[in-house]
Amino acid sequence: MGKVVLSGKGRRWVEGGHPWIYGDDVAAGEGEAGELVPVHAPDNRPLGWGVFSTHSKICVRMVTRSADQPNREFWLKVVERAIRARKRAGYLDAEGACRLLAGDADGLPGFVLDRYADVFVVQSGCQASDRMRDFLLDLVREVIDIPMTAVLDRSDTGVRKLENLEKHTEWIDGTPRETVLVKEGDLQYEVDVIGGHKTGHYLDQRENRLLAASHADGVRALDAFAYDGLFGIRAALAGAESVVCLEQSATSIERLLRNAKLNGVEDRVTVEKVDAMTDLRRRAIAEEKFGLVMVDPPAFARNKREAKGAARGYLELNRRAASLTEAEGHMVSSSCSYAVRRDEFQDHLAAAVREAGRIGWLEHYTGASPDHPQRLNLPETAYLKCAFLRLD
Numbered sequence: 001m002g003k004v005v006l007s008g009k010g011r012r013w014v015e016g017g018h019p020w021i022y023g024d025d026v027a028a029g030e031g032e033a034g035e036l037v038p039v040h041a042p043d044n045r046p047l048g049w050g051v052f053s054t055h056s057k058i059c060v061r062m063v064t065r066s067a068d069q070p071n072r073e074f075w076l077k078v079v080e081r082a083i084r085a086r087k088r089a090g091y092l093d094a095e096g097a098c099r100l101l102a103g104d105a106d107g108l109p110g111f112v113l114d115r116y117a118d119v120f121v122v123q124s125g126c127q128a129s130d131r132m133r134d135f136l137l138d139l140v141r142e143v144i145d146i147p148m149t150a151v152l153d154r155s156d157t158g159v160r161k162l163e164n165l166e167k168h169t170e171w172i173d174g175t176p177r178e179t180v181l182v183k184e185g186d187l188q189y190e191v192d193v194i195g196g197h198k199t200g201h202y203l204d205q206r207e208n209r210l211l212a213a214s215h216a217d218g219v220r221a222l223d224a225f226a227y228d229g230l231f232g233i234r235a236a237l238a239g240a241e242s243v244v245c246l247e248q249s250a251t252s253i254e255r256l257l258r259n260a261k262l263n264g265v266e267d268r269v270t271v272e273k274v275d276a277m278t279d280l281r282r283r284a285i286a287e288e289k290f291g292l293v294m295v296d297p298p299a300f301a302r303n304k305r306e307a308k309g310a311a312r313g314y315l316e317l318n319r320r321a322a323s324l325t326e327a328e329g330h331m332v333s334s335s336c337s338y339a340v341r342r343d344e345f346q347d348h349l350a351a352a353v354r355e356a357g358r359i360g361w362l363e364h365y366t367g368a369s370p371d372h373p374q375r376l377n378l379p380e381t382a383y384l385k386c387a388f389l390r391l392d
């Protein structure tokens with residue numbers, strides 16, 4: 001069995017609560033790819049157990065601060081705790097969808113499991129989650145009372161390269177399916193589990209879409225960076241007079257149109273295949289106005305180095321969005337760049353509203369849905385910010 005001894009700085013880091021240990025903070029260590037290893041202080045005092053990576057800069061991800069080696073019972077408890085939290089939050093209705101296991105945020109390094117009705121999609125992002133995949137899926141089967149009719153392993157994210165892992169997508173159980181139909185209250189939508197973004201859908205925006213829709217009744221709404229249209233369709237279901245969606249991906253647009261039809265709002269939801277940044281500028285110059293403007297772009301910064309360039313992007317995008325929002329209307333602006341902190345994003349919004357010559361009030365400032373838990377002491381899990389502004 002491998003073992004890791006930390007430097008003094010590494011010890012302080014672990015005792016400070018962050019579960020990731022970088023290679024620079026390891027004084028001596030060895031282990032197999034994804035192996036569970038004991039972690040020790042420089043004086044050999046046990047600090048807990050973590051999973052080892054032979055390749056990543058994150059050399060160890062701590063899983064417990066106890067000296068006892070994690071066993072099957074330990075992992076079962078971790079899985080049960082995560083699934084119980086989804087159940088309590090009302091996410092386990094048979095036809096619905098949710099993130100069941102949110103990787104490091106749930107204490108399961110690199111292991112993400114999303115559920116779309118009875119279809120489960122695994123996304124593994126590190127050596128340990130590859131090694132533990134089948135074991136963890138067996139524990140989920142033991143705990144959950146929803147049939148796991150089909151299981152897809154969609155381990156195709158870029159982070160795998162950092163762990164020297166190949167990308168792959170394979171059905172590991174059940175009959176392959178391309179799309180799954182999900183029902184979420186009065187909303188229905190199609191999920192492309194093979195080719196869609198993430199594991200097929202942006203589950204993290206569920207509550208934010210509902211809150212945005214509470215401002216939609218009787219207004220013209222704009223949904224920029226719409227993906228398959230669920231901010232816009234939610235707004236239409238809540239009584240928006242009309243919704244314009246902007247999206248550049250042709251496959252997302254096709255699904256958006258099918259989703260609009262499924263929900264019976266196709267007469268009020270239109271979509272334009274455009275570069276949203278350019279189109280928002282064109283509309284702002286034309287002095288168009290909407291009662292509800294929703295902008296949810298892809299991450300502008302993938303790391304701290306890119307945060308400065310991202311600041312300009314967020315300022316420009318939100319200045320255009322603010323110009324398009326009518327007096328006493330609402331603007332809902334998201335950022336999924338974890339490298340841009342909440343206070344920084346709020347500063348970008350304040351500058352954008354000011355430069356648009358408007359006055360703004362921050363009515364709500366939320367994050368991801370509760371099935372994407374934000375783990376304290378692991379700031380990387382606090383990636384999504386969603387600001388609800390009223391503008392005059």
Ligand SMILES: C[S@@+](CC[C@H](N)C(=O)[O-])C[C@H]1O[C@@H](n2cnc3c(N)ncnc32)[C@H](O)[C@@H]1O
Nearest residue numbers: 202205225226227247248249275276296297298
């Ligand atoms: C974060 S996702 C939006 C998620 C969506 N709002 C939802 O709730 O499911 C960003 C979307 O913006 C699209 N996109 C990226 N750059 C774009 C651009 N310049 N113009 C239009 N759409 C763009 C992507 O194809 C993707 O669907």
